[in-house]
Amino acid sequence: MGSKIRFFSREEKHSKETGPKQAVKAWVDVCGIIGGKHLLIQGWAFHPGYEDVHFNVAYAAGDEAVGGGKTGKLPVDLLRTTRQDVNRHFSHEDGGCWGFSLLVDWPYEQSPEENALQLTAEIERTQLLLALKPFVELAGADIFGHSASWRSDERAQLIAQLYRSMGNGVYEIPGLKRLEEGQLRGLLNWHWEEALSIPGSGVFLSGWLLDGQQELASMVLRTADSGYSKNLLEHSVRYRRTDVLEAFPGKASSDYQAGLYAWIPMPHLAERAGLELVMLTREGALGILPVPQNNVRDDITLASQKMLVNFHISDRQYREIMRDHVGAALSTLWKYRRALLSEPEGEVLQFGPAVENPKRSVIVPLYGRYDFLLHQVAQFIGDKDFAETELIYVLDDPRLYDEFIPFCRDTSKLFPISFKIVYGGYNLGYAGANNLGARNASSKKLVLLNSDIIPSEPGWLSRIEEKMAGLENVGVAAPKLVFDDGTVQHLGMAFERNPQFGNLWLNEHPGKGTPEWLLEVPAVSEHPAVTGACMFIDKALYDSVGGLDETYVFGDFEDSDLCLKLRRAGYRHYVLGDEKLYHLERQSQNLFVNQDWKFKITLYNAWQHTQRWGRLIEQLVA
Amino acid sequence: MTEQRILIVSHGHPDHSKGGAEVAAYNLFKEYQRQGLDTVFLARTDQPSHGGSAFSTINSDREILFHTHMSDFFLFQSGYKRHVWQDFHGLLQRYRPTVVHFHHYIHMGLELIREVKNTLPNARIVLTLHEYLAICANNGQMVKPGKQMKLCYKSSPSDCARCFPDRSTADFFLREKYIKSIFKLVDVFVSPSHFLIERYKVWGIPKEKMVMIENGQPEVEAPPPRPLAEGEARGRFAFFGQINPYKGVDVLLEAFKLLPEDVQEQVHLDIHGANLDIQTKEFQEKIHGLLEDLGDLVTLHGSYESHEIGRLMEQADWVIIPSVWWENSPMVIQEAFNHRRPLIGPDIGGMNEKINDGVDGLLFRSRSSMSLSCKIAEAISSRDYWSKIISGINKVVTSQECASSHLDCVVDDSKGFSSEK
The missing domain is CATH 3.40.50.2000 (Glycogen Phosphorylase B;)
Structure with a gap:
């Protein structure tokens, strides 16, 4: 916002010894009051060493009427202003900011009488008492001094002072000059692509703002009930928009960042809040533009995309941007959706006779494609363990429901194996789907299984459980997973920082894609985390840490998050290298058309994960 | 039982x-x-x-x-x-x-x-x-x-x-x-x-x-060898089956094109094949182009009923199966042998297994029109050669x-x- 305002300490008594001793000539033009609360005393003080002129506003002694008989000085915000008329009057050639503007917060209901206060100009221990004028309400352009010679940065400084003093009241100073949209566009340009609103939380604004001449002093979003955002010129993310610069040649320098997006917290945002964007120019003129409010609904995929589209991990400030804007917006969005959707229905359909007192519950979320159920069932049917297994498929994709239920019926008729379908009514995400499955599980042991896992031989469930029984402090156990060509997909997870991605901790699968014989594969090995593609865990333990965390978006990092929660509680995680299942990784997840967006979702999840677990991970990898 | x-x-x-x-x-x-x-x-x-x-x-x-x-x-x-x-x-x-x-x-x-x-x-x-x-x-x-x-x-x-x-x-x-x-x-x-x-x-x-x-195969009485005119070679060749890209009719026709003129004068090809009309336009054009080039040398008969097979076999000296895929056990091989007609087929898959080269038929290099062309020339080289091959045909499974x-x-x-x- 241009140059900083100079503050003069009231304690500052010493002055420069240089310069001729000369009495200060001074005059008060206006004694104004704005909104009954803020006094504005403006005038001029001519002195070659004008920068050393101090102004003091104090209660006039003995006046009981106002101020309750207070004595002493009042805090003053001083601003030096250009006064061409004073220059002319004293035939002074060189520039000099003879003008002064004193802003005084007035804490009383009643306006002061001019004789209640006393203004002195002081330089080199000489003081000049200035005569005040009767205080009158100021409005509009009158706040910018008696003469019209204020420079625009001086006006901007006064606005900044007023903002500091009166907050958003500055936008409500009566009589400020109003600019119509057309007039405003003569100075600068803009376009808002989206004002995604999350009622009760805030607005995600995105678009561009082309203000190459820095005409704006501030820009805020406000609601009809006078809820104001922070100054978006300071609290937003700016980025290059060459298309904008090309569309408006010569309006800004080539490195100007026209792109703008911001998460704007507005905790009291109503569904129809009457959003307006208020632009205050450095000249003190107001532009007020209505902003169409686009409230998000429960389908938030598009909204998430919009929040992420302009985020770039290569931005040096990405951590702050993630924290203040993108991450804040996304987590609010997902929380809002969860609240909006209420508890999942948990519709349960049993196919085949229910397994009595099952030894374990296998939970498989289905998203995007459901033919995996057929492939798994075709393999499970030859495995005696499944006679004692509660097999739970969680349909996490409402789009599939209509086709899926008849498919399940046919499949269960042809493949006589018992399974049940749990359907939440909407897309819960990987964690939510598993948690819903776990809530519907009736055994003490859980196996979280991806739909694209195919066993290599029967009996794996009971064998792994048997091996688990001999392990100490076991949190999660997982088998070795291999790709369809037999190369390793998972042998435990490791954490690694990646400088290419903002130094966030990422989950790595060491040895991935390597032929097994090239790796050391012990029968049992301990790891800081194991994959969620196939997890064996006691239900009580799972429940004790609240299951999988549902704040990660679209299935990522929940597995390591769960492992770290358990690790913090003292449990250990193991990979059983002698047990092999096939994992056709990402077959169920490559449905995102927009790969860039998916990548950014991953970054968001990684950022969240790092925020939460960075410290523990550092200890674990040390 | x-x-x-x-x-x-x-x-x-x-x-x-x-x-x-x-x-x-x-x-x-x-x-x-x-x-x-x-x-x-x-x-x-x-x-x-x-x-x-x-x-x-x-x-x-x-x-x-x-x-x-x-x-x-x-x-x-x-x-x-x-x-x-x-x-x-x-x-x-x-x-x-x-x-x-x-x-x-x-x-x-x-x-x-x-x-x-x-x-x-x-x-x-x-x-x-x-x-x-x-x-x-x-x-x-x-x-x-x-x-x-x-x-x-x-x-x-x-x-x-x-x-x-x-x-x-x-x-x-x-x-x-x-x-x-x-x-x-x-x-x-x-x-x-x-x-x-x-x-x-x-x-x-x-x-x-x-x-x-x-x-x-049904038990049939094998038809006698086709009666020959004076000086006529055993040059009547037949193809039975679908006309599609896998069956290699194009290879067969190209082989006939490659025959030396003196051999062409002694041979004729009868194609008893169905379904050319449902093939791709490109494939149909290719086959029709080849047929046009070959003129009288080839007769395209269209499909046949299974009871006609004996009569059609009777008119042939050799049966050619030019398939460009492996096949399994093509019925035409058993049918030809059942009617005591020798086979000419590619040296791959089921044909290679069922046809004994030089014993009950001839094998050519798979997909090679040139190789097939040579085998055709060889097949008509002498009447004795044909008789020798015929005598090598074993009784088929009934x-x-x-x-x-x-x-x-x-x-x-x-x-x-x-x-x-």
Whole structure:
């Protein structure tokens, strides 16, 4: 916002010894009051060493009427202003900011009488008492001094002072000059692509703002009930928009960042809040533009995309941007959706006779494609363990429901194996789907299984459980997973920082894609985390840490998050290298058309994960 | 033995379509019937049924038509699974076959095999493999898609995914796993060629579950050699079968084009082939172009009825099977031998197995018109040569022998074929 305002300490008594001793000539033009609360005393003080002129506003002694008989000085915000008329009057050639503007917060209901206060100009221990004028309400352009010679940065400084003093009241100073949209566009340009609103939380604004001449002093979003955002010129993310610069040649320098997006917290945002964007120019003129409010609904995929589209991990400030804007917006969005959707229905359909007192519950979320159920069932049917297994498929994709239920019926008729379908009514995400499955599980042991896992031989469930029984402090156990060509997909997870991605901790699968014989594969090995593609865990333990965390978006990092929660509680995680299942990784997840967006979702999840677990991970990898 | 009830399942009825597999299945059924066995022939049809029922009958109440279809040719999924778990299930429950012999699963769905195991866990399940459908998603041909139609020697999920860019390696992995999960339920696999057995062995079916039984032929009186005019060579060649890119008619025609003029003067080719009209425009144009070039040298006869085969064979000296894919045991080879006519075929797959080069026929380098052209010239080189080859032709397996082999090896489980239950 241009140059900083100079503050003069009231304690500052010493002055420069240089310069001729000369009495200060001074005059008060206006004694104004704005909104009954803020006094504005403006005038001029001519002195070659004008920068050393101090102004003091104090209660006039003995006046009981106002101020309750207070004595002493009042805090003053001083601003030096250009006064061409004073220059002319004293035939002074060189520039000099003879003008002064004193802003005084007035804490009383009643306006002061001019004789209640006393203004002195002081330089080199000489003081000049200035005569005040009767205080009158100021409005509009009158706040910018008696003469019209204020420079625009001086006006901007006064606005900044007023903002500091009166907050958003500055936008409500009566009589400020109003600019119509057309007039405003003569100075600068803009376009808002989206004002995604999350009622009760805030607005995600995105678009561009082309203000190459820095005409704006501030820009805020406000609601009809006078809820104001922070100054978006300071609290937003700016980025290059060459298309904008090309569309408006010569309006800004080539490195100007026209792109703008911001998460704007507005905790009291109503569904129809009457959003307006208020632009205050450095000249003190107001532009007020209505902003169409686009409230998000429960389908938030598009909204998430919009929040992420302009985020770039290569931005040096990405951590702050993630924290203040993108991450804040996304987590609010997902929380809002969860609240909006209420508890999942948990519709349960049993196919085949229910397994009595099952030894374990296998939970498989289905998203995007459901033919995996057929492939798994075709393999499970030859495995005696499944006679004692509660097999739970969680349909996490409402789009599939209509086709899926008849498919399940046919499949269960042809493949006589018992399974049940749990359907939440909407897309819960990987964690939510598993948690819903776990809530519907009736055994003490859980196996979280991806739909694209195919066993290599029967009996794996009971064998792994048997091996688990001999392990100490076991949190999660997982088998070795291999790709369809037999190369390793998972042998435990490791954490690694990646400088290419903002130094966030990422989950790595060491040895991935390597032929097994090239790796050391012990029968049992301990790891800081194991994959969620196939997890064996006691239900009580799972429940004790609240299951999988549902704040990660679209299935990522929940597995390591769960492992770290358990690790913090003292449990250990193991990979059983002698047990092999096939994992056709990402077959169920490559449905995102927009790969860039998916990548950014991953970054968001990684950022969240790092925020939460960075410290523990550092200890674990040390 | 007499207590056996044998359900034969075929993907078509020969009254509707005359494919080798349908004919072989039906012949077996008729032979069982002739022997007084309790048997039912269930043939899939695409024709609408009365009142939308799943079944109707044809010829007799032992020949049942199954009005069903498949929706997914990648995983051989039934297009209407209720037909399987309700209608087919009902048929199984009522008839209670002791043996269910599938001559195919295509057009019906692999689930039929699953359903037999579900409904009648002790019934013996027999599956005759006619081509490489389980191994290869390119119509079971083991020929790579694309103009070159390269021969494929071995499948793997990643290789197959390269043939079908729309599918992933994982899709093929799952396909193989799924088909094998069903094939596991089969007690005996029958194949009319060792070549096919070897391919399925490499793919993963235990060799001991597979048995080679050649397709049976009706007993016919072999027609006498075609009477020759004075100085005429044994130069009458015939092609029998479909005209499609896999059958190599283009290779055959090109071979005739390459013949030296003096040989051309002594030969003639009769093409008894159907379905050229349903091929791609490009392929049709190619064949028509070649036919035009060859003029009187070739006669295109169109399709024939199976009872005509004897008369057509009678007019031929040699039968040529120029297939550019592996084949299994092409019916035309057995038919030609049954009518004592020598074969000229490529040196691959089923042809290589069934034709003994220089003994009962001639082998040429697969897909090489030049090589075939040389063999044609060789074939007419002398009348004695023809007589020598004719004398090398062995008696073919009869329908009766074929049925007996089936009964011995397939139906009677005392012969050591045990299922993995």
